[in-house]
Amino acid sequence: MKTDIVEPTExxxxxxxLTDTALAVLEKRYFRxxxxxxxxxxxxxxxxxxxxTQLESKFxxxxxxxxxLPNSPCLMNAGRELGQLSACFVLGVEDSMESIFSTxxxxxxxxxxxxxxxYTFSNLRQAGAKVGSTNGVASGAISFMKVFDxxxxxxxxxxxxxxxxxxxxxxxxxxxxDFIDCxxxxxxLSNFNISVAMTDNFMEAVEAGTDxxxxxxxxxxxxxxxxxxMVFDKIVAGAWKNGEPGLFFIDRTHASNPxxxxxxxxxxxxxxxxxxxxxxxxxxxxxxxxxxxxxxQIDWDGLRETVQIATKFLDNVMDVSRYPVESIxxxxxxxxxxxxxxxxxxxxxxxxxxxxxxxxxxxxxxCIMEFIQRISRETSExxxxxxxxxxxxDSRHAKFKERRNATLTTIAPTGTLSxxxxxxxxxxxxxxxxxxxxxxxxxxxxxxxxxxERVARREGFFxxxxxxxxxxxxxxxGHLEIPEKWQEIFRTAQDIAPEMHIRMQxxxxxxxxxxxxxTINLPNSATKQDVAEAYLLAYKLGCKGLTVYRDGSRDxxxxxxxxxxxxxxxxxxxxxxxPITQTAHQAQTAQLMKKELLDVETCERxxxxxxxxxxxxxVSLDDDEAPIEVFTKLPREAGINGDGTFNPQxxxxxxxxxxxxxxxxxxxxxxxxxxxxxxxxxxKSSYSMVDAAGILNRVLKRYTCGxxxxxxxxxxxxxxxxxxxxxxxxxTVVYEAGCITCKYPGCGYTACG
Numbered sequence: 001m002k003t004d005i006v007e008p009t010e011x012x013x014x015x016x017x018l019t020d021t022a023l024a025v026l027e028k029r030y031f032r033x034x035x036x037x038x039x040x041x042x043x044x045x046x047x048x049x050x051x052x053t054q055l056e057s058k059f060x061x062x063x064x065x066x067x068x069l070p071n072s073p074c075l076m077n078a079g080r081e082l083g084q085l086s087a088c089f090v091l092g093v094e095d096s097m098e099s100i101f102s103t104x105x106x107x108x109x110x111x112x113x114x115x116x117x118x119y120t121f122s123n124l125r126q127a128g129a130k131v132g133s134t135n136g137v138a139s140g141a142i143s144f145m146k147v148f149d150x151x152x153x154x155x156x157x158x159x160x161x162x163x164x165x166x167x168x169x170x171x172x173x174x175x176x177x178d179f180i181d182c183x184x185x186x187x188x189l190s191n192f193n194i195s196v197a198m199t200d201n202f203m204e205a206v207e208a209g210t211d212x213x214x215x216x217x218x219x220x221x222x223x224x225x226x227x228x229x230m231v232f233d234k235i236v237a238g239a240w241k242n243g244e245p246g247l248f249f250i251d252r253t254h255a256s257n258p259x260x261x262x263x264x265x266x267x268x269x270x271x272x273x274x275x276x277x278x279x280x281x282x283x284x285x286x287x288x289x290x291x292x293x294x295x296x297q298i299d300w301d302g303l304r305e306t307v308q309i310a311t312k313f314l315d316n317v318m319d320v321s322r323y324p325v326e327s328i329x330x331x332x333x334x335x336x337x338x339x340x341x342x343x344x345x346x347x348x349x350x351x352x353x354x355x356x357x358x359x360x361x362x363x364x365x366x367c368i369m370e371f372i373q374r375i376s377r378e379t380s381e382x383x384x385x386x387x388x389x390x391x392x393x394d395s396r397h398a399k400f401k402e403r404r405n406a407t408l409t410t411i412a413p414t415g416t417l418s419x420x421x422x423x424x425x426x427x428x429x430x431x432x433x434x435x436x437x438x439x440x441x442x443x444x445x446x447x448x449x450x451x452x453e454r455v456a457r458r459e460g461f462f463x464x465x466x467x468x469x470x471x472x473x474x475x476x477x478g479h480l481e482i483p484e485k486w487q488e489i490f491r492t493a494q495d496i497a498p499e500m501h502i503r504m505q506x507x508x509x510x511x512x513x514x515x516x517x518x519t520i521n522l523p524n525s526a527t528k529q530d531v532a533e534a535y536l537l538a539y540k541l542g543c544k545g546l547t548v549y550r551d552g553s554r555d556x557x558x559x560x561x562x563x564x565x566x567x568x569x570x571x572x573x574x575x576x577x578x579p580i581t582q583t584a585h586q587a588q589t590a591q592l593m594k595k596e597l598l599d600v601e602t603c604e605r606x607x608x609x610x611x612x613x614x615x616x617x618x619v620s621l622d623d624d625e626a627p628i629e630v631f632t633k634l635p636r637e638a639g640i641n642g643d644g645t646f647n648p649q650x651x652x653x654x655x656x657x658x659x660x661x662x663x664x665x666x667x668x669x670x671x672x673x674x675x676x677x678x679x680x681x682x683x684k685s686s687y688s689m690v691d692a693a694g695i696l697n698r699v700l701k702r703y704t705c706g707x708x709x710x711x712x713x714x715x716x717x718x719x720x721x722x723x724x725x726x727x728x729x730x731x732t733v734v735y736e737a738g739c740i741t742c743k744y745p746g747c748g749y750t751a752c753g
Contacts, residue, residue: 016064022420025747029416030075038064040075047079048316055316058309066421067292067302068310069343070285071412073114074317083322084113085283086332087412088269088339092278093119093144095218100124100144104151107165109324111155115281116270118166121145122197123266125218126174141175142182145189152191164270167192168248171202171231172215174223180234183244193270195545196235197250203539206232236532239548241625243735246272247535248545253515256544259335259406261397272545273410273517274339279331282514283317284339284412285310289368290347290423297352298368307340307375314338315383315404336390339410339514340376342369344423346430350451355488356429357496362507365427369409369511376408410514415741415750422450427508427518428736429493431743434470446471452490459483493521493736494551498534506541515544519736522550527624549735595628595670606699617699627675627703629666630696632658661692665700675700725749 014023016037030040041063049056062068069075071087078085089110091103107117125131127140145167152165167189169179180196183189205212205228214224238245253275254265265275274282287306292299318336323329345365346356354360383404384390390406411427418425433452437445446467448456456462461481469479476482476490493501501520509516520534531548538546601620608615615638620629639651668678682697725733725742732744742749 018420019422022422025416025419028747029072032080043079044070044075047083047320048074048085048313050316050320055309055312059313062306062309062313065291066288067306068285068287068313069414069417069421070313070317071283072416074283074285077114078320082113083320084115084324085317085321086281086323087115087284088118088274088276088282089115089328090118090267090269090274090276090278090280093121093123095123095125100147104148106325106328107148108151108155110328111152113324115324116164116166118168118267118269118276119148120168120170120197120267122168122170122173123217125216127178129216129218140178141169141173142178145182145192149189149191165192166268166270166272167194168197168267169194170197170215170250171199172213173217174214176214176226176231177234180231180238180245183242184238193246193272194244195246195248195268195272197266198247198539200249200251202228202231203249206536232532232535233528236528236535239535240526240528240531240550240553242553243547243549246545246547247538248272249539249543252542253544256513258398258400258513259392261394262335262392268515268545271413271517272547273341273412273515274337275515275544276337277331277335279325279327280335280337281323281328281332282337282339282407282410283314283321284341284410285314286341286343286412286414286417286426287372288344288421288423289342290344290351290421293348293351298348300371303368303371304375307372308379310340311338311376311379311405311408312383314340315380334390334392335406336404337407337514338405339412340372340408341411341414341426342372343414343418343421343426345427346424347451350489353485353489355491356504357491357500358488362500362504365504366507366511369508373409373511373513377403380404380408407513409512411508411512411516411518413517413736413741413750425736425741427504427516429491429496431493431734431736432474433476433490433492434467435743436468436471449490452476455486455490456482459486461486493519494523496521498522498526498530498548499537502534502538502541502543502546505546506538506543509543518547520546520548521736522548524550524552526550595622595672597629597670601629606702608695608699615695617696619699619703627700628669630662630669630700631666632662634658658692661696665696675703 014037018026018037026037026040035043041060045056045059045063049059070085073087074085077083091106091110093100093103103119107119110117121141121144124141124144125138127138127143129138129140130136131138148165148167169176173179176196179194183192183194202212209229211225212228213222214226215221216223235245235247248268250266254260257265257275263277265277268275269282274284276282287303287310292303292306315336315338318332318338323332345368348368349356349361349364352364354364380403381401384393384402387404389402390404392406393402395402414421414426424430430449433449435447437447446464448467453462456466461483463481466479466481470476473479475492475495476487477495479487482490498520501518505516505518505520520538522530522534531550534548535546597620601622602625604619604621606617606619608617615632615634617630617632619627620631622628634651634655636646636651638654639647639649641647641650665678669675679697679700682693682700725744725747732747733740733742733749740750
């Protein structure tokens with residue numbers, strides 16, 4: 001392979017200053033015909049300004065400079081025939097066949113127009129309940145979720161984005177235990193994010209260790225009681241295993257609903273940041289905070305002007321958007337909800353030389369969000385004076401002055417938008433600082449975060465060797481060449497203590513009308529207790545919802561950070577609170593202790609093809625679902641020669657080879673040898689057991705990598721990135737901001753917006 005070299009900070013020859021990645025994303029998903037960025041901005045500005053030439057000019061300059069970007073459907077559809085400009089929708093699902101399939105039809109139209117839909121299935125009667133009209137029994141809420149999931153699979157959003165859905169169920173629903181497990185198998189309900197609607201009564205019961213009521217959705221009467229901690233632990237176990245279900249604190253959300261007199265909020269949009277009533281939609285947009293830092297200080301005047309223009313932009317969107325269903329048009333214009341958010345928060349803090357996961361970082365972020373909320377509210381009040389308040393405004397019930405929009409602020413994922421703006425997504429910290437890019441001719445390039453490269457060169461610690469080490473370890477922490485100050489400032493998502501992630505979200509929530517889409521990243525070594533404590537802390541601090549993701553917990557993830565399944569847990573790795581000064585090797589060193597096997601072990605079976613035979617490999621798992629033992633038994637057919645005759649000596653030899661490699665592998669696992677090290681040795685094997693080593697390697701890689709992908713095509717590798725992208729086929733998808741985003745330059749795939 002060719003010598004490692006470092007690509008310079010990404011630039012392009014684009015006259016508008018777009019990076020090559022931004023251009024590739026735009027050309028693939030947003031531009032039409034000969035359109036360029038300037039043409040897109042003119043098209044969108046003209047459509048949204050709706051004849052106001054002064055506003056059109058302001059909109060154009062704002063979009064052109066990427067200080068603010070609206071959600072993807074607006075960029076794609078404004079000024080075009082489709083004309084549907086909102087990303088977020090909620091539809092009602094009531095307990096009748098007519099309502100269920102009417103909603104499914106409406107959802108199909110929303111998907112086709114480029115939006116995502118959230119539903120609550122809490123109103124559907126439970127499986128087995130009587131259906132009076134037919135004398136039959138109900139199939140249950142989860143069965144209809146599967147119908148919605150299958151329908152979504154056949155529809156592609158606006159020709160460019162597959163439909164995303166949120167499925168929510170109340171913790172009081174009779175099917176809650178089945179709902180918690182409904183995505184346990186990878187691939188099931190793949191078009192749904194799922195969340196449990198947690199009531200205050202339930203959370204109080206968890207704290208007190210008591211039971212709580214299960215309610216029949218048809219009658220509203222109590223029909224059972226469940227142990228609250230048992231249910232909570234089951235939710236925690238699911239989130240620990242694969243990141244779902246998420247939590248949504250439904251009573252808290254309803255309490256902060258500015259139009260609660262119109263009815264209860266029961267669910268959110270697919271990524272959880274917009275709670276809506278049935279048939280409502282909300283158009284989103286995000287301000288790029290990176291562009292408002294000058295000499296380590298915030299440009300408050302520039303930010304004020306952008307907030308004002310962006311608020312007017314989002315308000316105008318509702319009047320020019322063509323909604324796919326009449327009931328959506330009516331409900332949306334009734335409350336005129338908008339979701340003005342942010343992206344580039346981590347960029348802003350880096351430029352101000354403030355660590356993201358610090359008291360100062362949290363304080364600075366809250367200060368910015370309070371300012372944005374206040375200026376947006378003042379602008380909406382001015383618009384109400386000029387154009388009138390939102391139609392559902394009722395001074396008898398409202399707790400605020402007349403304004404144009406019922407809600408104003410949110411923080412959305414900004415998956416592809418942040419690629420276009422070349423900044424960090426939403427309120428998330430960066431997921432990686434250095435990535436390794438392999439290309440077809442065998443060359444290897446290190447792609448370095450623009451801020452880190454600038455600082456490293458300025459401060460004199462930049463070197464190709466250091467960049468390669470950062471790419472290998474997945475973190476800037478622990479590299480002695482990097483001054484401690486910059487290690488702290490460039491901590492990435494998995495270097496930041498979960499508590500600080502949650503505290504950041506909770507502090508921002510104080511100044512956000514709607515909710516926040518954020519992922520709390522946990523190391524692979526995190527325990528179920530760590531997940532439980534994260535949930536309880538989020539509730540205590542005032543978050544409206546929470547999504548956690550334990551690194552490597554999904555079967556399809558391919559690359560992890562340095563802590564993999566089966567690796568001994570070090571206190572330093574679990575804490576993640578203090579600067580790490582030991583080397584990566586020292587951080588992984590553990591005292592050898594042989595794990596004892598239980599009389600009964602959990603086991604997973606893998607069916608593989610070997611020499612034309614079907615072979616079953618068994619993998620026993622410990623309490624943390626990490627491999628502890630592997631074994632197999634060869635069938636008689638394994639001793640058949642090429643001429644079709646059976647040779648017992650061949651069978652014995654092959655059985656001995658398999659038995660030897662399984663025993664040695666099991667011994668290594670029981671002594672805590674990292675799986676990553678075991679599989680690396682398998683890949684180097686060249687002796688008579690190469691076939692067995694290769695197959696066992698693929699099986700064990702499911703626990704460290706999700707699956708195997710050989711480097712025979714261009715790809716990017718970075719610790720913490722690794723889920724296979726359904727669009728570009730590279731292993732570069734990460735979980736952040738409540739959704740998934742492909743970080744491969746030029747792809748732009750996202751399951752959110």
